[in-house]
Amino acid sequence: MTHAHASRMLCCVFSVSAAGAMVLHLVPRCSARLFWASAGWRRTHIQGASVGLKWLGCPRDSYNPLACRRYSSVSGSPEVMLTSERYPVQRLPFSTVSEEDLTAFERIIPGRVITDPEQLEACNVDWLRSVRGCSKVLLRPQTTEEVSQILRHCHKRNLAVNPQGGNTGMVGGSVPVFDEIILSTALMNQVISFHDVSGILVCQAGCVLEELSQYLQERDFIMPLDLGAKGSCHIGGNVATNAGGLRFLRYGSLRGTVLGLEVVLADGTILNCLTSLRKDNTGYDLKQLFIGSEGTLGIITAVSILCPPRPKAVNVAFLGCPGFAEVLQTFSTCKGMLGEILSAFEFMDAECMKLVGQHLHLTNPVQGSSAGHDTEKLTSVLEQVLNSGLVSDGTIATDQRKVQMLWALRERITEALSRDGYVFKYDISLPVEQLYDLVIDLRTRVGPRAKHVVGYGHLGDGNLHLNVTAEAFSQELLGALEPYVYAWTAKQRGSVSAEHGLGFKKKNVLGYSKPPVAVKMMHQLKVLLDPKGILNPYKTLPAQA
């Protein structure tokens, strides 16, 4: 790898056309449309063979997390080691599932209690194939009332529960550590209502993000969030992990766009805060406790969310810069020029591009092509960026096909990395000026012990995805990376988990970003809401001394 190669940067700017927004477009008089989605619409909205169909009451493969992500892991990869064997973690004294428990569950959700080891295998392993639990039972409720009855039983019996959405998490938060019961939201996939003037969508927690996006697109709205895992991730899981993603820069955090939640508490109590009002200052905003708490304080069963109108036009620019300093200057320039219509600013380094090419056979759209030749759709504003010297080459897309093609390069980096070997993943918030320094620093530090050290992510949000690949998991490499990466981040007053959460794998690093007073208060909240600790144990909070 030459120095020039390593330092070359790519950034991808996604901007909404403001001119388009001025086009006359009369919206019909406001009317609330309440409906329950029939099975029909779902079928028509599903694209891609690897996305499982969602049918109520019949077996399907979508609870296979490897099958239901748009891309699957490398086939023929070795068995994943049990979490309890790789990590120093002790099982807490929960009860184990008995025949009587299974009978009780079967009474609550007849035909939807899964104990077949083969089916369970997929839910016990995370999609990164990095952690593995040994749960013996998967429950697939359809309604909030069923979730409530299940939790009431588990609470009484002191049985631990692992809530599971699309199982697309990055930090081992969505699979059991030991034998926790897996409670899947996969069959809770109904749209409850959509209001076509306010843009407020109310739906069950198990709706797949991409299906919601397609549903909204037909109604001239979009979801306020978009992720690479959209083909599998559930909206409930998105909210439970406070997912960020590709639209964060423009539409902000789920803490602002989620208007209401329905949650089942540890003892089975249903907390109904599923309002669909933009403003409600009556008492404490309890739903915020559950946003981002990774299923450790309650199980989200339904979501009310504010969806923005669909942009009238979309432009994507994919630009090549000589180095990170130029990426930063390009970002500042674009922010100044495009203002509020700039809806995303992502970046990936040359290493990422190389891996996407090598493992997924995607080609670099700007290699060899000069931006100057792609003038027909180029706006005068973007022309100036390209001609400023900050950017060495680039391409602009306005038609849907090319837009998707450019986004795929960014969205599929995770997949390319997982094909490169074992991946050590870090998801860090830093001041943008320091964002790439850690990548360069780490390359020197780990040397040939790593296959690749890459940096990419949401530059506009100050969010770096730092990934280190190796042939296999190695304690020695891990020792070189941790706690070094966390200490480096803490020194810059950054966050050791910008958007992935803490789950199982990062729970012990909480202290790098939060003071002891805060950690203590989090433990108090956990005890208040889940005194027996049955909800997603071994996750989010470090074990108490």
Next chain:
Amino acid sequence: MTHAHASRMLCCVFSVSAAGAMVLHLVPRCSARLFWASAGWRRTHIQGASVGLKWLGCPRDSYNPLACRRYSSVSGSPEVMLTSERYPVQRLPFSTVSEEDLTAFERIIPGRVITDPEQLEACNVDWLRSVRGCSKVLLRPQTTEEVSQILRHCHKRNLAVNPQGGNTGMVGGSVPVFDEIILSTALMNQVISFHDVSGILVCQAGCVLEELSQYLQERDFIMPLDLGAKGSCHIGGNVATNAGGLRFLRYGSLRGTVLGLEVVLADGTILNCLTSLRKDNTGYDLKQLFIGSEGTLGIITAVSILCPPRPKAVNVAFLGCPGFAEVLQTFSTCKGMLGEILSAFEFMDAECMKLVGQHLHLTNPVQGSSAGHDTEKLTSVLEQVLNSGLVSDGTIATDQRKVQMLWALRERITEALSRDGYVFKYDISLPVEQLYDLVIDLRTRVGPRAKHVVGYGHLGDGNLHLNVTAEAFSQELLGALEPYVYAWTAKQRGSVSAEHGLGFKKKNVLGYSKPPVAVKMMHQLKVLLDPKGILNPYKTLPAQA
């Protein structure tokens, strides 16, 4: 009052020019600027004689809530009745302030312990002159450490504390009910840092909203919120009450824009979550507990907030519609036509306009003038709204002076109402379709017992401000209004407090918008964070059975 007069509506649309946002504007390379504001800049930023200057360590009149709001209450108005005499409320068994306590406070904040009854009078009465406490001491700390020491003492001594910002609240949350110690944030008014690329502002809780706005305006940014009370309200109070206001439609809730908080807990512990990162998913988001909890769970001492870039151009349209149905259709039309550049959509009824004219001598800008004559700045898009038949007349402003003049009509309604007599205030979220029905319904119900029944507010957010004026407070009129208004709202699944919070006056209506399970959990949180209940007692939560 003729029927035609009553049904005539005015709506005011505030839109950001998208074309302006495309103007080339190079931002310098990103750099974090850390500084402590000197006294100098503050002086230059203050406009209007009634806004108190903020000098550290010397007496000033800005803790007089009547003087520091941009407009003052009617002079010569009668003495405000003590809250404890008007309402059925019992003092809780807190200690009373002793000489030893005063000595201890004087040691912590020398020269800033106020016991002069005349100075205290202003802090004991809310600006609406509707509730009055009888506190004997006002404390004016400058630093978080001082707040911490004060609370540590109060907690040990079981002394109740009433945190006070600009004292501009609508629900009696900012003044004591009995003899609670008043802890004012007025001297905690320093900007800590501003980052001119990310737009992240970090400041102390006592900064006045308008001063922050002016500070940011010079740096080409704006605050994400704007309120009529901006000349007096403190950012800490804004966050503690989760204030909404005039920019909510465009920039969303403080729950999304507040990035970090520093809070002093009931026992004096400092909780430092004052990060300035856009993304941070490490553990539970504790700051959310304090946003909107009205000082009952902790005292906010510093705020980190994301500020949007200053719009390059602003247009305001002020339109007259024959009735509310046409206002709704105009809203739908504008939303469709203007999309994301529509940053506010406010409305006021003809009664409001009448009172603003009568009490403040402001004139209706569209009376007698035809929109067709004001064509030079009219965009083709807005021309279409005016020519659609939905709008009978209107005016458009692009220059700053006229923009401010039009906004003043909307912003000063509260002031006009307070000059009309005693005001019964309701702040309600409703589905937009039903928003004005309650006003019409109530006019019939209360008949001549009220002077005026008016409706105005943030139509774009589904937020109605319903106000009923009378010569004086009357139990009979109150009985006609409550619980009728709350029950009506609950039936529509609305919120009985959209943005004003519950404070003292609305705490008992929480149950109309939140289920018993939620209310119970709120009480549990209060007990967890403030076991002695010393923080802003008698507020937000109903007394427990």
